[in-house]
Amino acid sequence: MTRLFGTDGVRGLANVALTAELALDLSVAAAHVLADRGEFAGHRPRAVVGRDTRISGQFLEAAVVAGLASAGVDVLLLGVLPTPGVAYLTGALDADLGVMLSASHNPMPDNGIKFLARGGLKLDDAIEVAIEKRMREEWQRPTGGDVGRVSPYADAVTAYASHLVAATPEPLRGLKVVLDCANGAASEVGPRALREAGAEVISIHADPDGLNINDDCGSTHLESLQAAVLEHGADAGFALDGDADRCLAVCQEGNVVDGDQILAVLALAMRDEGTLVKDTVVATVMSNLGFVHAMKGAGVGVRQTKVGDRYVLEAMRISGYNLGGEQSGHVILSDHATTGDGILTALKVLQRMAATGTSLRELAGVMTRLPQVLVNVADVDKSRTDEDAVLAAAVAEEEAALGDSGRILLRPSGTEALVRVMVEAPTHDLAHDVAHRLADVVKAQLAL
Structure with a gap:
């Protein structure tokens, strides 16, 4: 099963991959995982929720707040605020959880959900895995005064x-x-x-x-x-x-x-x-x-x-x-x-x-940027990047020629069937030539 959480939270096309239902389920599961870890022991749990300016952030915010409050978490609405602002206020307001709705630099139709632990720190991988496992489970819902309260926090920007x-x-x-x-x-x-x-x-x-x-x-x-x-x-x-x-x-x-x-x-x-x-x-x-x-x-x-x-x-x-x-x-x-x-x-x-x-x-000007060329080689078996002897020999030969004046990096993509070939050299032409020679070797040796 593909993990929901990527390197920076859960992202996707809003209202298609990232739906209100998913946002609600993730929020409930996050509340349960943190409760089981003892994060809420001895006090009413509290979360802060912020968002960027995407129009989809409005319905996703409503879904996240509904999920948290239904799980007994009090919520402070920060409104539109940068991710680091949400992280700061998670710590400053002594919240148990911070939630940011944003897809960062992605185009407007996308959105994302990022959870922050106490102190405004990113969640560990293990906690993200636990949240995914707890989604849509049967649970005892709080009632009466045990459900969460929702309040705006008007001083967030200030x-x-x-x-x-x-x-x-x-x-x-x-x-x-x-x-x-x-x-x-x-x-x-x-x-x-x-x-x-x-x-x-x-x-x-x-x-x-x-x-x-x-x-x-x-x-x-x-x-x-x-x-x-x-x-x-x-x-x-x-x-x-x-x-x-x-x-x-x-x-x-x-x-x-x-x-x-x-x-x-x-x-x-x-x-x-x-x-x-x-x-x-x-x-x-x-x-x-x-x-x-x-x-x-x-x-x-x-x-x-x-x-x-x-x-x-x-x-x-x-x-x-x-x-x-x-x-x-x-x-x-x-x-x-x-x-x-x-x-x-x-x-x-x-x-x-x-x-x-x-x-x-x-x-x-304290540093002089070396020309850098990046070539993406698609439709290859990226899992064999570090194993192919012919490719390793080609890289070693080019590295020896560059010496201390350049650098080569082959990096398998984390999400696609491609390998990124990055070369730095004293001139752009040299970096270009080395990168494309190695890209040809990657294509020949690792082709699917």
Whole structure:
């Protein structure tokens, strides 16, 4: 049986794959699993529920709330709020469970359900498996005063904005910034937090109508942000995704600053402040080799994990590191957040700019990105990627030719019958040639 939970909750086409019935069943099962684990012992259980701006979030929110309340859980409705805001308030309000309704950067017709444990932490795989097993089971329903109460929490945006500003002690006066809110969950709180921190803010794509989230805007479509930065003569621009857990940037010249570069800027800032735990940053195997070289040259260690912010978080939690992230713009500052937080990331980059009087272009220039080519090879037996001797020999030959100046990564897709061939090299032409030579070998050796 295919698991419902993916790497970041349950996602799918709203009202087809992700229905109100499924949302209700998942919520009831989550309440039962947490109750059996003793999470609710000695008190009335409480959950907080937030959502992004997708119109489907309205009926899914109603279904989640119905499921939780019918299982005896009191619910605080946070309304439209970023995923990291829901995570923060799960901890700040001492809730037993947090629920976020969002499909992040996915197109508007999709939606998703993400459960957060006490303290705003992502659920362990074992708990997700237990929730799936408990769905649609027979259960003793509470009655009378034992059913859950549902209340709005009107201070959600204010509380989260105050938390973000408190995490940014350096005033941002004198900085002009463009913020692309992706017509998503940060459309209100994002500009507010940056303004309260002292920046002059021009917000774009901050008029959600339930249908326009991520529509040619946000972190997956940077063109309008680049244009706005140049038009307004801004010092920097930042693009969030639909639930604002990721952030990409644009310098004053309109050039993109990706997640690796942002991570490098913040790693050096924290090292200089003496706050970077063990002088180490956590990244994934997809991080550009230029990032690894830059950190090594600066005396900062790099711990690399599998792709996915949950693996970055896991490594940070196990070893006590306090900075990690991905090339896609998920940046985790665990001194202030339990998940990636796009608004916090923007604030911290601006704080570094203000403290040093240095432009974002100069700060990001600490690393030189190596050209990177990614080729997806479809219709192959991805399970044999690490076993085929001919493929292994071809990779070894190309790696020997590249030496320390490049890198090769073959990664089976987690959801499709394909293998991703990623090559970094000193020139784009060389990376392209190596990637396509290896793609041909993958196709020949692993064809279905």
